[in-house]
Amino acid sequence: FFKKGxxxxxxxxxxxxxxxxxxxxxxxxxxxxxxxxxxxxDWTRGGKVSLLNDGRLVIHDMxxxxxxxxxxxxxxxxxxxxDGLRVAVKAWEDPGQAGKVDTAHMGRLFTGYSFAIxxxxxxxxxxxxxxxxxxEQGRVLVEEGDWNDEFFAEVEAFPSKGTKKDQVDxxxx
Numbered sequence: 001f002f003k004k005g006x007x008x009x010x011x012x013x014x015x016x017x018x019x020x021x022x023x024x025x026x027x028x029x030x031x032x033x034x035x036x037x038x039x040x041x042d043w044t045r046g047g048k049v050s051l052l053n054d055g056r057l058v059i060h061d062m063x064x065x066x067x068x069x070x071x072x073x074x075x076x077x078x079x080x081x082x083d084g085l086r087v088a089v090k091a092w093e094d095p096g097q098a099g100k101v102d103t104a105h106m107g108r109l110f111t112g113y114s115f116a117i118x119x120x121x122x123x124x125x126x127x128x129x130x131x132x133x134x135x136e137q138g139r140v141l142v143e144e145g146d147w148n149d150e151f152f153a154e155v156e157a158f159p160s161k162g163t164k165k166d167q168v169d170x171x172x173x
Contacts, residue, residue, distance in 0.1 A: 028169035
């Protein structure tokens with residue numbers, strides 16, 4: 001789906017505010033802390049992505065945590081506060097009743113922010129397809145950061161069985 005060479009890596013600060021049409025922080029949630037019984041749980045991941053005036057996309061950064069539900073809430077809220085009110089917040093809604101309850105909860109958590117939900121109804125590869133295409137066309141930039149190596153390792157492994165997909169899931173919103 002993705003190759004590191006398809007992304008254009010740019011130094012942080014290269015993108016000026018005047019180039020940005022809109023910015024959103026997209027979340028893929030998990031809520032399990034590592035333990036002896038489960039040392040490698042999924043991550044809560046939040047990718048900050050901007051649409052540029054010329055139609056390209058830029059991934060500014062990727063945040064992540066492995067915490068309890070309350071810890072995830074605090075992490076997401078602190079990230080939204082750091083991003084500021086001009087950065088919209090989006091998240092996946094899992095199917096079923098629990099997803100609806102979580103959506104209502106997140107709506108309260110992000111009161112005052114532009115907040116939207118996408119109801120998951122397809123497989124992860126279907127949602128990643130448009131991003132793969134844009135990336136292959138050279139239309140996705142990535143700002144340099146200490147998160148880059150882990151991001152590229154994960155996206156290049158996608159959708160291999162047994163590998164994490166959390167960063168791909170959050171940018172595929």
